[in-house]
Amino acid sequence: MITMKDIVREGHPSLTTVAEEVENPLNTADKKLLEDMITFLKNSQDEEIAEKYQLRAGVGLAAPQLGLNKRLVAVHFEDPNGKQYSYGLVNPKVISHSVEKTYLSTGEGCLSVDRPVEGYVPRYARITVKAFDKEGNPLKLRLKGYAAIVFQHEIDHLNGIMFYDHINEDNPFAIPENAKPVE
Ligand SMILES: O=CN(O)CCNC(=O)c1cccc(Cl)c1Cl
Numbered sequence: 001m002i003t004m005k006d007i008v009r010e011g012h013p014s015l016t017t018v019a020e021e022v023e024n025p026l027n028t029a030d031k032k033l034l035e036d037m038i039t040f041l042k043n044s045q046d047e048e049i050a051e052k053y054q055l056r057a058g059v060g061l062a063a064p065q066l067g068l069n070k071r072l073v074a075v076h077f078e079d080p081n082g083k084q085y086s087y088g089l090v091n092p093k094v095i096s097h098s099v100e101k102t103y104l105s106t107g108e109g110c111l112s113v114d115r116p117v118e119g120y121v122p123r124y125a126r127i128t129v130k131a132f133d134k135e136g137n138p139l140k141l142r143l144k145g146y147a148a149i150v151f152q153h154e155i156d157h158l159n160g161i162m163f164y165d166h167i168n169e170d171n172p173f174a175i176p177e178n179a180k181p182v183e
Pocket residue numbers: 057058059060061062065104107108109110111112149150153154157
């Protein structure tokens with residue numbers, strides 16, 4: 001099972017590398033990896049398991065956070081409106097996005113960053129993502145609000161981008177232009 005010791009931290013090169021596409025449909029090993037990534041997220045959100053294995057909670061995980069140069073992402077969360085998302089994504093790609101931006105009023109955190117980094121992270125308010133699921137079926141997801149933010153955080157990891165790369169250096173809490181917050 002994946003635990004915190006498997007998660008690489010700032011300074012590890014895979015966090016600033018553009019990850020390679022994986023062969024679709026997934027081979028057995030990559031399919032198990034993606035399933036293990038989703039299981040980690042579920043475990044990290046389970047009070048007892050998280051306590052037992054000292055897991056930090058996460059709503060998403062990207063393979064580069066495991067030091068693996070693969071374009072694989074897992075997400076598992078419920079958005080503020082109660083909509084549930086649980087996906088293993090193969091080679092996800094943002095194929096279109098709004099001009100309008102959004103940001104999480106509480107800021108973002110990352111399992112690969114062992115320190116709080118304050119500030120608003122400007123994200124596209126709406127995105128369309130194309131990917132394949134772990135069975136090799138094509139997916140097309142139209143996302144907005146909290147879900148759009150999480151998916152962008154994860155796809156950034158595949159492109160070697162950390163959430164704090166987006167924060168305004170002069171004023172981290174400057175309201176991003178043309179943006180409405182997700183509370
Ligand atoms: O890449 C994934 N992680 O680092 C997992 C830990 N971070 C979170 O769960 C998290 C927390 C707040 C906002 C966003 Cl967007 C995310 Cl993603």
